[in-house]
Amino acid sequence: xxxxxxxxxxxxxxxxxxxxxxxxxxxxxxxxxxxxxxxxxxxxxxxxxxxxxxxxxxxxxxxxxxxxxxxxxxxxxxxxxxxxxxxxxxxxxxxxxxxxxxxxxxxxxxxxxxxxxxxxxxxxxxxxxxxxxxxxxxxxxxxxxxxxxxxxxxxxxxxxxxxxxxxxxxxxxxxxxxxxxxxxxxxxxxxxxxxxxxxxxxxxxxx
Ligand code: SAH
Numbered sequence: 001x002x003x004x005x006x007x008x009x010x011x012x013x014x015x016x017x018x019x020x021x022x023x024x025x026x027x028x029x030x031x032x033x034x035x036x037x038x039x040x041x042x043x044x045x046x047x048x049x050x051x052x053x054x055x056x057x058x059x060x061x062x063x064x065x066x067x068x069x070x071x072x073x074x075x076x077x078x079x080x081x082x083x084x085x086x087x088x089x090x091x092x093x094x095x096x097x098x099x100x101x102x103x104x105x106x107x108x109x110x111x112x113x114x115x116x117x118x119x120x121x122x123x124x125x126x127x128x129x130x131x132x133x134x135x136x137x138x139x140x141x142x143x144x145x146x147x148x149x150x151x152x153x154x155x156x157x158x159x160x161x162x163x164x165x166x167x168x169x170x171x172x173x174x175x176x177x178x179x180x181x182x183x184x185x186x187x188x189x190x191x192x193x194x195x196x197x198x199x200x201x202x203x204x205x206x207x
Contacts, residue, residue: 085205091148105133156172
C-alpha cells in the first residue's frame, strides 16, 4: 500500500471502531498529512494506529486517541482553543481545520520549534506554538472555549479550569503513572463537571 492508501485504510478503521464519528472531523483527518509531523525515517508508519517517538523522549499520540479527543471537544468554527503539550503539532493541526484559533503550549523548546515548522510546512496559520509550562494555561489569551491536555496530569490544574469559559469543554488525561483516565469536563457555574471516558496512556505532564 502507498501512503494515501494507508491513510484511507486508517480512516476507515477509525470510523468502523466509532472513534471518528462526525463528517467534519473525518474531513480534517483526510486533509492533514500526518507524515509531516513525524521524523522522516518513520514516514512509512505515518498511518499506523500507533504512537511514534518524536524526540526528546516524547511521542505523537496514536491516531485513535487524537480522534477520540477531537470528537469529545465538539470543535466549532468559532472556538478559541488551548492545547497543553504541542508535541509534534499533529493534534493542533487536526483541530486547526475545525476551530478558529489554537494556542498550544509545549515545555520542550526543540519540540515547540519542530511543531511550529511542521504546521507552517502544512500551511496552517491559525495555530500559535508557545514554549512554557502549560499547566499554568495561557492567561494572555484566556478564556478559552475548549482546552485539550495531551499529557497525563496527576490532577486537573486549577488555572486551566479558571481559563475555561462557562459552558466550555476540557479533555484531559488524569492519573499518575503510565496509565490515566481520560476525563471530559464541562464548566458549569464556575466548576468543572467531569465524566470518565476510560483508560488512556500519555507521557506525563511535567513541571
Ligand atoms: N499533542 C501531541 C502529543 C504530545 S505528547 C501531538 O499531537 O503530537 C505530550 C507533550 O506534552 C510532550 O511533547 C511533552 O513535552 C509535553 N509536556 C509535558 N509537560 C508539559 C507541560 N507542563 N506544559 C507543556 N507541555 C508539556
